[in-house]
Amino acid sequence: MTAPALALEGVSVDRAEVPVIHDVSLDAAPGAVTVILGANGAGKTTLMDGIAGLAKVKSGAIRLDGTPIEKMAPYRRARAGLGYVEQARTTFRTLTVEQNLLVSQSGGGELSTVYKLFPELDKRRNLQAGYLSGGEQQMVVLGRALVSEPKVVLIDEMSLGLAPMVVRRLMTTIGELAGMGIAVVLIEQFANLALEVGTQAHVLRKGGVVFSGPCAELRGDDERLHRLYFGGPPLTTADRDAGPAESERP
Known part of the structure; x- marks a missing residue:
């Protein structure tokens, strides 16, 4: 077991x-x-x-x-x-998507893994997080936990x-x-x-x-x-x- x-x-x-x-x-x-x-x-x-x-x-x-x-x-x-994705969906709003992910990167955690899970973020990697939708911000927070291995x-x-359709998308992840x-x-x-x-x-x-x-x-x-x-x-x-x-x- x-x-x-x-x-x-x-x-x-x-x-x-x-x-x-x-x-x-x-x-x-x-x-x-x-x-x-x-x-x-x-x-x-x-x-x-x-x-x-x-x-x-x-x-x-x-x-x-x-x-x-x-x-x-x-x-x-x-x-x-131990990764923790809290309720507040907190991102660094003035940092880009990629900068938000790099903040938590450690060891061998790969950004490519996050972009594979969330291709939506790959298209917005240079956009400030404050301009993202609620669902996309949640993807960033989940991705930030993931790159910490x-x-x-x-x-x-x-x-x-979040809209039900977005929730179902995140549940798949x-x-x-x-x-x-x-x-x-x-x-x-x-x-x-x-x-x-x-x-x-x-x-x-x-x-x-x-x-x-x-x-x-x-x-x-x-x-x-x-x-x-x-x-x-x-x-x-x-x-x-x-x-x-x-x-x-x-």
Whole structure:
């Protein structure tokens, strides 16, 4: 059995000294997409920030390729092979696409790999990032994580504010990243799209894991997802018509 690229054991994370994540254990395998789901306020982003070193890990162990990283500074975690694509889709707006990518380049990370995944960026490599569409900016942020030669990439709500067609295009790329042997950990508001590309799913509720299993067990089952998210009755027709909730940051 392949060893996990990322392993969490009994991890608890605080946000501004307030406990948010409680005793979370999960693995992310190389070449697979691990999906983290949950309602607004479930603690998904806090969990990601804890893994990346942006929120305080109060207890538990986080191992990257077998190495404990829970006490490392964020930049050391990045150097060890942890990439983080945050919600904000932050680019250096006055730098060109290529300059944005070069900022994160390390080791043998190749820009050609990014341009192969995103031919749209190849055509705009000399354009300032501030002139890109939202989808193209998200491609830059994903590409910036890729050229750092990550073993694991955390991706938090990349679909925010993007058209469904663009989201589907980016989801295809998530599968391609996994195909390169990278362990992808994905938070996504469009649950069924994430479950289509994902391998293993974990659902958070009130900071704890309430489901861990194959994505196929949840795919297309909106009523079960609703019960896992909220612990309440199945979805009504009105609930289904309301659409996905917006992202949270506890």
